[in-house]
Amino acid sequence: MASPAATRPAPQDEPLVSIDGLSVDFATPRGTIHALRNIDLEVPRGKVLGLVGESGCGKSTLAYSLIGLLSENARIAGGAIRMDGHDLARLGPRAWRDLRGQRISMIFQDPMTALNPVTTIGRQMMDIQYRDPGTRAQKRARAIEFLEQVQLPDAASKLDVYPHQLSGGMRQRVCIAMALLTRPDLLIADEPTTALDATLEMQIVTLLRELQEKFGCSVLFVSHHLGTVAELCDEVAVMYAGEVVERGAVAEVFNAPRHPYTQALFDCDPARIRVATRHLPTIPGTLPDLRQPPRGCAFRARCGKAFARCEVEHPPLYPAAPGQDARCHLVDPAEDAS
Amino acid sequence: MLLYAFQRFGLSVVIVMVAVSILTLMLHVVPGDPAVMILGPRATPELIEQTRVAMGLDRPLPVQIVTFFGNILRGDLGQDVFTGRSVSRIVFEQLPYTLILISVSILWAATLGIALGCYSALRRNTWLDTLTGVISVGTISIPAFVMALYSVLVFAVWLRWLPAIGAGEGFWDGIRHLILPSFAIGISWVGYVARIVRASMLEVMGQPHVRMARAYGLPDELITRSHILKIAVQPAVTLIGTGVAHLFSAAVFVEAIFARPGIGALIVQAVNERNYPIVLGAVLVTTGIIVLATLVSDLVIAWLDPRQREEL
Ligand SMILES: Nc1ncnc2c1ncn2[C@@H]1O[C@H](COP(=O)(O)OP(=O)(O)OP(=O)(O)O)[C@@H](O)[C@H]1O
Numbered sequence A: 001m002a003s004p005a006a007t008r009p010a011p012q013d014e015p016l017v018s019i020d021g022l023s024v025d026f027a028t029p030r031g032t033i034h035a036l037r038n039i040d041l042e043v044p045r046g047k048v049l050g051l052v053g054e055s056g057c058g059k060s061t062l063a064y065s066l067i068g069l070l071s072e073n074a075r076i077a078g079g080a081i082r083m084d085g086h087d088l089a090r091l092g093p094r095a096w097r098d099l100r101g102q103r104i105s106m107i108f109q110d111p112m113t114a115l116n117p118v119t120t121i122g123r124q125m126m127d128i129q130y131r132d133p134g135t136r137a138q139k140r141a142r143a144i145e146f147l148e149q150v151q152l153p154d155a156a157s158k159l160d161v162y163p164h165q166l167s168g169g170m171r172q173r174v175c176i177a178m179a180l181l182t183r184p185d186l187l188i189a190d191e192p193t194t195a196l197d198a199t200l201e202m203q204i205v206t207l208l209r210e211l212q213e214k215f216g217c218s219v220l221f222v223s224h225h226l227g228t229v230a231e232l233c234d235e236v237a238v239m240y241a242g243e244v245v246e247r248g249a250v251a252e253v254f255n256a257p258r259h260p261y262t263q264a265l266f267d268c269d270p271a272r273i274r275v276a277t278r279h280l281p282t283i284p285g286t287l288p289d290l291r292q293p294p295r296g297c298a299f300r301a302r303c304g305k306a307f308a309r310c311e312v313e314h315p316p317l318y319p320a321a322p323g324q325d326a327r328c329h330l331v332d333p334a335e336d337a338s
Numbered sequence B: 001m002l003l004y005a006f007q008r009f010g011l012s013v014v015i016v017m018v019a020v021s022i023l024t025l026m027l028h029v030v031p032g033d034p035a036v037m038i039l040g041p042r043a044t045p046e047l048i049e050q051t052r053v054a055m056g057l058d059r060p061l062p063v064q065i066v067t068f069f070g071n072i073l074r075g076d077l078g079q080d081v082f083t084g085r086s087v088s089r090i091v092f093e094q095l096p097y098t099l100i101l102i103s104v105s106i107l108w109a110a111t112l113g114i115a116l117g118c119y120s121a122l123r124r125n126t127w128l129d130t131l132t133g134v135i136s137v138g139t140i141s142i143p144a145f146v147m148a149l150y151s152v153l154v155f156a157v158w159l160r161w162l163p164a165i166g167a168g169e170g171f172w173d174g175i176r177h178l179i180l181p182s183f184a185i186g187i188s189w190v191g192y193v194a195r196i197v198r199a200s201m202l203e204v205m206g207q208p209h210v211r212m213a214r215a216y217g218l219p220d221e222l223i224t225r226s227h228i229l230k231i232a233v234q235p236a237v238t239l240i241g242t243g244v245a246h247l248f249s250a251a252v253f254v255e256a257i258f259a260r261p262g263i264g265a266l267i268v269q270a271v272n273e274r275n276y277p278i279v280l281g282a283v284l285v286t287t288g289i290i291v292l293a294t295l296v297s298d299l300v301i302a303w304l305d306p307r308q309r310e311e312l
């Protein structure tokens, strides 16, 4: 069997990664948390897939399972993550190490803590090139080249500084430079702008978009900021309580959200509220207990449109429009007929 | 970094000066007039008075302290009251024995402790981790002199493998004589260092930058060395730096038990005889070394961790 690190030419319309029925459990002293249940999702080649949903719905868990960095108490309970004919869900530690920093790399949420505080930026950028046969000077030059790509002023001089000497925005640029330097096929970004202020957030998002187009990699962009997703992503998946409840092209989903949860999410987005109010609207209720996910629809308890069927039958992902699916019985064509 | 080093050095000098002042004060509080001790119980009051003047004990305390500082700056620690030999010569004759003893003790103990702590953290909950844990806790609570007594009993008296007395002649013999005392002093440090390294390794291993290093598929060895250990070893460095004082006090007992020459033995003897200048000189030099050790450990940490350099 060939190493998964070796690229296999693939038709352009085939997705880079396809996740089939992925389930992830966390073992905790107070019971097993079923954090991801039956995730079906495709990361398209050369495009940006956004992942949205409220806190605790499993976005990071999904992102980490795509790079094999789930915490020690996590277990992949079922399903497959296919990439070029390999199942990443069954990869051993060695095979994972070959993939990471070559075909898959990641940008983390908090740039303040993501970089090694006791090593210079240059050293860290050269360390991640440890597989390349080039000389030190070549690796250094490459590091400078990518710091320039992320528009870091005076890039060459940044190699000798330590992370704490840079601002948050600069550090996140360094992280992006590092992630792109390895020329990955898949770049995972777990809320890369959440720790930054609004102006910086926009700059980083614009930068990511430009660089993604330039390098043509696929990006999985995790965010709970709908505005950034609209700006950056081609496709979007909405998650709720460990499930994908709606997925489709950004234009489609944002114009005509079909799942009541997606609709509620948009109603609560401060950027979309037209009428001035004193209170930010929120979705009433809380996430269900992930130790015992409800039998019917997971969103039922908080849904204004719930009806008898939602109580007993778990909705599958119904096709709602071309290229758009929603996990809601209201979208079921049979429901319309009756 | 250089500025930081200078600041730290200045601070150290101040600490030594304060320590010496306190020490001089304390010697005066301890009962027993040094002049009486030297001359014996049958000395005439005139003779005692004369000696007191000669030793400068008649002058006010602040004056004594200032004079003493002046002398130190000239490298003069006074004379042994019995033999009239230079105190600095006596102290520096004995110092190497103690320095070698405590450096060897802490060196093997720290190396083994860091290795064990590191291994325990990386292979958590294996039998070696559990064993290290149990042995660590066990040895931490045993004082060096108890360890010294038992090691003499077992290895020197029963098994007759190693010598129990003196410092030995020549290099190899010297090393043979070092084994038991440095074992006695070092053993509890193995546990200390292993525990503290294990705990801080586990903490650092959970930090985001380690996860990021994994996300780039860096080799485990590189991650352990430059992402984890470089940070996790810092508490151990501080512990050892401040622990040099404990090492000296352990050396006092251990040198007595093994009848080794050294600063510890010198101080014990001088205190018994109220040999005031030698006590003062020996303690001054020890204090200097202790402060120097703290300084070195701070500088090592600043060298390891750039975030520590800008403080102060
Ligand atoms: N290591 C873990 N052990 C136990 N439970 C975990 C662990 N990591 C995550 N969880 C649980 O799994 C669920 C999903 O968490 P996850 O971090 O993926 O959410 P998220 O969507 O990324 O949230 P956020 O927006 O706050 O980052 C949560 O209920 C969380 O409590």
Ligand SMILES: [Mg+2]
Pocket (backbone or CB within 6 Å): A059, A060, A061, A190
């Ligand atoms: Mg998250």
